[in-house]
Amino acid sequence: AQSVSQHNHHVILSEAASLELGCNYSYGGTVNLFWYVQYPGQHLQLLLKYFSGDPLVKGIKGFEAEFIKSKFSFNLRKPSVQWSDTAEYFCAVKKGGSSNTGKLIFGQGTTLQVKP
Amino acid sequence: EPEVTQTPSHQVTQMGQEVILRCVPISNHLYFYWYRQILGQKVEFLVSFYNNEISEKSEIFDDQFSVERPDGSNFTLKIRSTKLEDSAMYFCASRGLAGGELFFGEGSRLTVL
Numbered sequence: 001a002q003s004v005s006q007h008n009h010h011v012i013l014s015e016a017a018s019l020e021l022g023c024n025y026s027y028g029g030t031v032n033l034f035w036y037v038q039y040p041g042q043h044l045q046l047l048l049k050y051f052s053g054d055p056l057v058k059g060i061k062g063f064e065a066e067f068i069k070s071k072f073s074f075n076l077r078k079p080s081v082q083w084s085d086t087a088e089y090f091c092a093v094k095k096g097g098s099s100n101t102g103k104l105i106f107g108q109g110t111t112l113q114v115k116p
Numbered sequence: 117e118p119e120v121t122q123t124p125s126h127q128v129t130q131m132g133q134e135v136i137l138r139c140v141p142i143s144n145h146l147y148f149y150w151y152r153q154i155l156g157q158k159v160e161f162l163v164s165f166y167n168n169e170i171s172e173k174s175e176i177f178d179d180q181f182s183v184e185r186p187d188g189s190n191f192t193l194k195i196r197s198t199k200l201e202d203s204a205m206y207f208c209a210s211r212g213l214a215g216g217e218l219f220f221g222e223g224s225r226l227t228v229l
Contacts, residue, residue: 032216043120044159044207044220051216090159094216101164101172102147102211104218108158 002027004093006107013081014115021076021110023091030096033074034104035065038088047089050074051096061085083116118142122208122221129228132197137224139191139208147211148191149218150183152176152204159207165191198228 007022025031035047048059055067065076074091088111092104121140129135141148150162163173165183180202182194191210195202205225209218 034217036220043222044209046217046219049217092159101166102216102218103149103161103164103172104151105161106151106159 002093002095002105004091004105004107006089006091006110008110009108010111010113012113012115015083016080017114019076019078019081019085019112021089021091021112023074023076023107024072025074025091025093025105026072027093027095032094032096033065033067034092034094035059035063035074035076036090036092036106038090038109040087044090047076081112081114083114085112086114087112118219120208120210120219120221122206122224124224125222126225127227129198129226131200131228135195135198135202135226137193137195137206137208137226139193139210139221140189141191141208141210142212142219143189145210145212145219147171148183148185149209149211150193151207151209151220153207153223154201154204162193162206195226198226200228202226203228 003026005024033050036044037047047063050057050067058064063078088109090109091107123138148165153159163177164171184192205223207223208221
């Protein structure tokens with residue numbers, strides 16, 4: 001069965017620090033990869049996604065992620081975090097192709113706290 | 117920007133009662149999902165729905181649960197005979213034909229006492 005593992009459960013950073021959140025998945029076939037963010041009291045919002053092509057994808061708010069197929073990883077990065085980035089971050093995987101149901105498998109989430 | 121809306125935002129119920137959580141997906145979307153998140157745990161897939169039938173369900177989605185799209189706009193999750201462990205945030209999501217991105221609602225928090 002597919003699974004997604006996020007290495008960091010709780011990260012605390014100061015503003016302007018660089019961020020990298022780890023995400024590994026287990027599935028040998030074609031995958032689509034996502035990072036969602038959940039700000040306090042709000043719904044899950046898509047930060048970025050990877051379907052194919054350039055393995056370095058850029059998302060909203062200065063976030064980017066790199067798909068490394070050989071490592072089954074899709075780590076999220078941001079060069080300089082802001083206080084407003086305080087949120088919970090979820091990595092998610094979907095089997096590639098149009099014939100599946102499109103369900104996402106989520107990691108357990110990483111809580112990011114940015115200190116002003 | 118179109119969005120998925122869920123009601124109620126918070127429901128408190130007694131153990132053994134039935135609960136219906138409602139969702140209005142984005143209007144031109146065809147795929148619908150329910151997920152839940154127990155406090156402190158990961159977001160878990162419950163069920164997917166397409167073409168007026170369940171396309172996939174998880175082990176969690178047993179006979180206690182059912183989904184329905186009664187009128188072409190609402191997508192409901194019914195939980196019968198609620199248990200304490202059903203307390204969670206329930207998220208509805210929808211997806212269009214292309215793109216693969218799921219759009220999530222703000223969630224319905226269910227508290228079973």
